[in-house]
Structures are given as structure tokens and as C-alpha cells.
Amino acid sequence: MVRLQRRCGALAALTWLLAACAAPAAPAAAPAAPPAAAVASPTGAALAAPPVPIKVRQGLVGSLGDGPILIALDRGYFAEVGLDVEDNRFDAATRMMQPLAAGQLDVVSAALTAGLFNAFARDIDVRVVGDRGVESKGHGYNAIVARQDLWESGAIRSLADLRGRKVGAAGYQAGSLIALQLGMALEAQGMRLDDLDLVDITLPDTNAALANHTLDGAVQIEPLVALGLANNLFTVLMRSDEMSPDLQSALILYAAGFARDQRDAGRRWMTAYLRGVRDYVDAFTRDRGRDAVVESLARQTTVKDPNVYRLIVPSYMNPNGYVNVETLVGAQDWFGSHGYIPQKVDIPALVDRQFADYAVSVLGEYR
Numbered sequence: 001m002v003r004l005q006r007r008c009g010a011l012a013a014l015t016w017l018l019a020a021c022a023a024p025a026a027p028a029a030a031p032a033a034p035p036a037a038a039v040a041s042p043t044g045a046a047l048a049a050p051p052v053p054i055k056v057r058q059g060l061v062g063s064l065g066d067g068p069i070l071i072a073l074d075r076g077y078f079a080e081v082g083l084d085v086e087d088n089r090f091d092a093a094t095r096m097m098q099p100l101a102a103g104q105l106d107v108v109s110a111a112l113t114a115g116l117f118n119a120f121a122r123d124i125d126v127r128v129v130g131d132r133g134v135e136s137k138g139h140g141y142n143a144i145v146a147r148q149d150l151w152e153s154g155a156i157r158s159l160a161d162l163r164g165r166k167v168g169a170a171g172y173q174a175g176s177l178i179a180l181q182l183g184m185a186l187e188a189q190g191m192r193l194d195d196l197d198l199v200d201i202t203l204p205d206t207n208a209a210l211a212n213h214t215l216d217g218a219v220q221i222e223p224l225v226a227l228g229l230a231n232n233l234f235t236v237l238m239r240s241d242e243m244s245p246d247l248q249s250a251l252i253l254y255a256a257g258f259a260r261d262q263r264d265a266g267r268r269w270m271t272a273y274l275r276g277v278r279d280y281v282d283a284f285t286r287d288r289g290r291d292a293v294v295e296s297l298a299r300q301t302t303v304k305d306p307n308v309y310r311l312i313v314p315s316y317m318n319p320n321g322y323v324n325v326e327t328l329v330g331a332q333d334w335f336g337s338h339g340y341i342p343q344k345v346d347i348p349a350l351v352d353r354q355f356a357d358y359a360v361s362v363l364g365e366y367r
Helices: 002-020 064-074 093-101 114-121 148-153 177-187 203-211 224-230 256-261 263-286 290-300 306-310 325-337 354-363
Strands: 038-040 046-048 054-060 083-089 107-111 126-134 142-147 166-168 197-199 217-221 234-239 248-255
Touching: 046 263, 054 064, 054 093, 054 263, 064 107, 064 126, 064 263, 064 290, 083 263, 093 107, 093 114, 093 248, 107 126, 114 325, 126 256, 126 263, 126 354, 142 148, 142 177, 142 224, 148 234, 166 203, 177 217, 177 325, 203 217, 203 224, 217 224, 217 234, 224 234, 248 256, 248 263, 248 325, 256 263, 263 290, 263 354, 290 306
Parallel strands: 054 083, 054 107, 166 197, 166 217
Antiparallel strands: 038 046, 107 248, 126 248, 142 217, 142 234
8 A cells, every 4th residue: 555655646746737637511522642540440531641741720629538649640640641730728618618719729638518508609610520538337437435534433434424515516606527527426415505614615625625624525537536546535425426427428529610620630530539438448448558548648648657557437528429418408507596697509510420430430430
């Protein structure tokens, strides 16, 4: 345990990345020259790279939730399909929406928050084109935790025992994903967010607050959940796959102009991205090529110790890229009914699955 604690303790300085946890026209002309590289489908079809790489400007936080994008970058998948990807990192997902609306970004990796729905309602012209995280069974990336001494004494053994206690919930005042998931979990048991003494605290500060007994419980995310468990700071009461089953918790967004005017580039980006998703899913759900995937993630993220990847509960992405529209509608309804968003939008009208359809036609359906 001491050795494990030393490994995990090294993560404490690395968790700044986790502070965020923020109608198409006709297709473009086909490439005019033979490719230098191509992605072949099981049926022998290929996505040929153009003679001059196409520039695509993407925005992401760069946390482990962006793992498939980072794998695709590290393994050269975007370059193989003829893209020159400009990788822009942000400290919060919400900070990417204005550059996306202004045409300064083409692709964004976004978390499900009230701010995202408010951006949609402000007529920020975007398209929801792919899945970047879904709360699939066994892949609860976030967790409600109880301080270890309170668990051992029997004072906290269930969500009901959190009533009236100080609970850390990063970004809950602004309508974060954490607020949504915690609220759903409480309401399923006849409780409300108001039943807790909520504290809006950053994720990197949450474990320290539990260690010094400032908090009684919290909602925490990986790899900070693994870190806290390894250091005996808390016990997990519930994972996010139980808090909000099958929730579409993160998305890939395209600027509407990019989706409309650069459809070929959008197809290429999605094809390379889904290759990264499939590598990620193979590694963490099938233990196939895991060491090589961990090496890619260690190169692209601040989590450098390979042993940490064996401790975390990984997030899940749909290897075919499709989003769960029904849960997006449900999430918007929840934020609206709790006063986080003043105006709702037609979510299904924003979803454009043509890019995922195309990528699956090239790569084949993942089963």
C-alpha cells in the first residue's frame, strides 16, 4: 500500500487538467490526387489522404476523458487521413464555446453542462456530431464518496446519510455535470440537492478537503477517485453509471460552418477519432493492446505512471460514435426544471450523425 500511495501521490501535482470536469450542404469535391496513406475498411474501401493536408482546429481540455483524441494524435491517425490538426488546450470546456461560435475552432470536445445548453439557446451555431462519453454500466468515471472515518464509524453508509452534511460538488452553482449526476442520484431516492450542505470546490482541492475533514463527502472524478482510494481518504458510495445510467455525459461538437462547408474534413476527423475510440475501448474493456494505449496516454496527458491506469475506472465511448439523444433531452429537462437554463432548444435538431455514419462506412461497424 505504501508503494501504491507513493505512485498515486505523484499525481497530486498533475491534476490541474481536471479543473474542468466544460443542415449540411453538398459534399466537398473528392481528393484530386492519390494518397500517401489511407485508412482501409474491412471491405477494402479506403479514405484517401489529399495531396495537401487539410487544416482542422480542435479544442479540448486534455484530460483522460479526451483519451481517444489523444491516442489518435499520438498514433498519427489524423495525419494518415490527410489532416493537419491544430491542437488547442483549454482549462475548462465552457471556454471553448465562444471560439467555436466565432469560427476560431472547428471541433470541440465538450462536457454536458447547463452552460452547453445555454450556448445552444443563444443560437451558437453548432452540431452535435459524436459521442465523447457515456455512463455505460461498469464505467462510472465519477463517484460520490464518503470520508473514510465517517464510513468506518457507520455515520455515512448511503446517500441518505449525507443529508445536512458538507458535500463537495465542483461547479454545482453553474450547473456542472456533477450537479446533474448528483441531483439525479438524490432524486431517485426521494432527496434533493437542497438536502445537502453543498460546497462548490475545485476537483483538485476536493481530496485535500476530505483529508483535513473540511468535507464529509464529495463527488470526485478519475484519476482522483483512484488516488483517494489508494490513500484511504474515502469510500465510494455510488459511481456515475448508477447515478445517471446511460447518460450522454460528453460530446463532440462541430462548428456549423465547418460541418456545412468542410464536410470532407469533418468526415476525416471523425474517422481518425473513432479509430482512437476503438483503440481505447479495446484496451480498457477487452485488455487488447492495453500497454501500448497506456503508453500513448502517458505521452499525451499528465498522468505518466502506467500503474495508475490499472487503478482507474475508465470512461466509455461508443465505438461507432453515435450519441444517446434521449438522455440529452432528459438532461436539458433536468437543468431547466432546476433553474439552470431559462430556455430550452430542440436537441434532436442539433444532432447530425452523418459524420459518424461515414466513419463507420469506412471502418466497419464495431461489435
